[in-house]
Amino acid sequence: MKFCDILKRKEFVVTCEFCPPKGTDLTEMLQKTELVRPYVDAINVTDNQRARLYPSSLAVSRILKERGFEVICHLTCRDRNRLSLQSDLLGVHILGIENILFLSGDHPLLGDHPESKPVYDLDVSQLLRTASHLKEGKTLSGKKLQNKISLCTGAVVNPEAEPQELQILMMEKKIVLGAEFFQTQPVFDVDKYRKFYDRVKGFGARVLPSVLVIKSAKFAKNMSKVPGIKIPEKYIKRLERAQNPLKEGLKIADEIILALKEFSGGIHLMAPGIEENIPQLKI
């Protein structure tokens, strides 16, 4: 089912993110996806997350689709030119994957192949426009395709990045170009997110704020270095003081979820490497 239809049907929607393994053995990942199955409406599959090499998000999305999950396949502009992006979008359709999330993609300089050539032939706005063309049965260069493709297209917004006004302008632009839903970078400052949400809720595209489970102080400090992620010092201190940091991290996530639930139409969960703990959360 299209994620857009799920969003229409349900008032509170939960998604969760999986990064494919560093290799080709999906056993552990698939076990974890079974554990979260009862709690999530769809699973996001990341695409060379943080500019590090992993198996294709298309291939892994297809495997999850075969197991009955709704999937949101990530597609970044970093590693593909306009031919390859369109080719993959047609491939996504052939594979029966109905939802796609477009991202610029972290710069290769931040990843594990820093010497590689960054592509960024299209930006996310241009990719959204390109996807609209494909949905109408034509290519970016105006050539007619055999058929129209059907896709629910999403994009990312970072509510905590300053200037926030610029983020809001970008969001409006992406909606006009065809973004049907948004997922955010991890939210830790719920008050700030609420102010952002109040500004954008009338735009006509659902926004799922992300909740990142921080399993230790060390992990939180490392994640703070990731572009777009800001973890307040108060949470890092709590993890440092805690006897069981993972338990404390889940508690912090629960507090954020509880506060978001008051107004947000859903959440997107990120628990990298510790997805088996998602069932413990008060979703």
Next chain:
Amino acid sequence: MIVTIEKDFAEILKVTKEEDNLFIFGCAGCATLCQTGGEKQVKELGAKLESEGKEIIGYSVLDVPCDERIVQKEFRNNSSIRNADSILIMACGAGIQSVQKFSPIPIHPVLDSLFLGTIERIGKFYNYCSICGNCVLEDTQNLCPITRCAKGLLNGPCGGMNEGKCEVNSELDCVWVLIYEAMEKKGNVNNLKLFREPRNWVQSFVFKSE
């Protein structure tokens, strides 16, 4: 101007291993401004090579090596060049290739060409223009996102922008924030919502102009 930096001296020694008698070309244009290929740097390189046992047959600081006419004239008028085993070129890639067209003997680049830069002062250069043939400056407050955005994005910043800085280097301004601030001053931030078509790369494959 073209900003250049000198290659490692060890690399220069390696490529001239079989050659004892060397000639050096400098550049009176950009490489002089950059202090990488002016008379002073040419002489310094010569002295360093001499201390390694090489003989410097002579040097010329060409005005400028990227002009093929000047290069041809130099080869016509300076017969001592032919006594050298090779020529070391302290100029950008354009200068090196114009010398390559006319040199009767092997040549070796001494510099790496970095970018088309603006100069704040000697040694402080900024990469502001990619000479892409698709100038967008009219629409971007005369700040180039093709060059100054690490991803060359044309429709606004990526999600890695924060506090006005770029995700690849927190000391680097996000050019889209600079553009936004310039638009804000003029009261036309809504221009950011205008869609900019994908870049046309055809212009990058124009190899000569008539």
